[in-house]
Amino acid sequence: MTISEQTLTRPRGGLPHGGVLVDRRLDADEAASLASGRLASLVLTAAEAADLRALASGAYSPLAGFLGAKEHQSVTEQMRLPDGTLWPIPVCLGLPEGVGVGDGRLGLRDAAGRLLGVLEVTEVFERDRQAEAELVYGTTDPDHPGVARVLGAPARAVAGPIQAVLQPLSGPVGSRALTPAQTRAAFAERGWATIVGFQTRNPVHRAHEYLMKCALEMVDGLLLHPLVGPTKDGDVPAEVRMRAYEAVLGYFPPARVLLAALVAPMRYAGPREAVLHALVRKNYGCSHFIVGRDHAGVASYYGTYAAQQLLASLDPAELGITPLAFDNAFYCRRCLSMATAKTCPHPERDHVALSGTQVRAMLAAGQLPPPEFSRPQVAELLIAASQARS
Numbered sequence: 001m002t003i004s005e006q007t008l009t010r011p012r013g014g015l016p017h018g019g020v021l022v023d024r025r026l027d028a029d030e031a032a033s034l035a036s037g038r039l040a041s042l043v044l045t046a047a048e049a050a051d052l053r054a055l056a057s058g059a060y061s062p063l064a065g066f067l068g069a070k071e072h073q074s075v076t077e078q079m080r081l082p083d084g085t086l087w088p089i090p091v092c093l094g095l096p097e098g099v100g101v102g103d104g105r106l107g108l109r110d111a112a113g114r115l116l117g118v119l120e121v122t123e124v125f126e127r128d129r130q131a132e133a134e135l136v137y138g139t140t141d142p143d144h145p146g147v148a149r150v151l152g153a154p155a156r157a158v159a160g161p162i163q164a165v166l167q168p169l170s171g172p173v174g175s176r177a178l179t180p181a182q183t184r185a186a187f188a189e190r191g192w193a194t195i196v197g198f199q200t201r202n203p204v205h206r207a208h209e210y211l212m213k214c215a216l217e218m219v220d221g222l223l224l225h226p227l228v229g230p231t232k233d234g235d236v237p238a239e240v241r242m243r244a245y246e247a248v249l250g251y252f253p254p255a256r257v258l259l260a261a262l263v264a265p266m267r268y269a270g271p272r273e274a275v276l277h278a279l280v281r282k283n284y285g286c287s288h289f290i291v292g293r294d295h296a297g298v299a300s301y302y303g304t305y306a307a308q309q310l311l312a313s314l315d316p317a318e319l320g321i322t323p324l325a326f327d328n329a330f331y332c333r334r335c336l337s338m339a340t341a342k343t344c345p346h347p348e349r350d351h352v353a354l355s356g357t358q359v360r361a362m363l364a365a366g367q368l369p370p371p372e373f374s375r376p377q378v379a380e381l382l383i384a385a386s387q388a389r390s
């Protein structure tokens, strides 16, 4: 079979959400000429800057900018954009007191004053943060890290289409921060028609590896796609995680897995965010998406299976990516293999299972968790990072 025949017979990835992959990138020359003009400025938080990057790269297709009042209300209340397109979480840009919008175009800058992008202002509106917390996050508890960010945002938000420079990122994350167009091209080059995406903000232990391998038994390729944007205190830093993911890659055939970084903020919005995570992976070219227990949850705000249930309740054609719901995995000493409650009949005392708290305590004390729980190469990296921090 020739290359061109393969191209004809192999679908080149499914359609992005909304049908078109958004591209709002600004090249360095365009940015420089914009920056030299008289441009009113807005300094973005780290989370807003990560959202800007996701908007510009098409990760949030069909969004091409920050949401306005009507969109905010529609997404908050209906989980849909005003045109009916499924969209689970408002992506908003706060406008602090005293910041003007100038002549209708805002330069978006980081804390160091570097120009990240430009916003064509279409609207300034009062953001109903209380409704957003209640309906999107299911709680107004300020102890919830995502809710704290919403309630702590300015009362006013500024909306409109954006353009942004995708600045190269440094460190082990930088070279892996691929755009949706880049992962789609990589999948096509490898001839993958079916791709499963795995979202994580944590180090990958044997249990996650098992879920990825179960999924990979059924599809052509795996996109290991850790989120590397702002997370909450206590989560393992992205640079450390990337090295740990690279160690895990040694347990997959190189031709069947792609490790890429998703620069986006974590919202801990549970079920709603699980939908967002699925749609983002659809934009990156995935056909399938792994959804674990309490996906994107934090503490005990969401039901164990709430995220899986919300995804299952959506019209599959509209969702456009197939969720693969998984239970918690563990090593079973009697099965002599990794398993879940779906596949292992043995009692808990036969399982090698550690809580997150137990694992963190072991790593902080420099102890390797059992190899049935964590690959030693991964654990050693986490121990070194844990000890460097303390």
Ligand SMILES: [Zn+2]
Pocket (backbone or CB within 6 Å): 332, 333, 334, 335, 336, 339, 344, 345, 346, 350
């Ligand atoms: Zn068993």
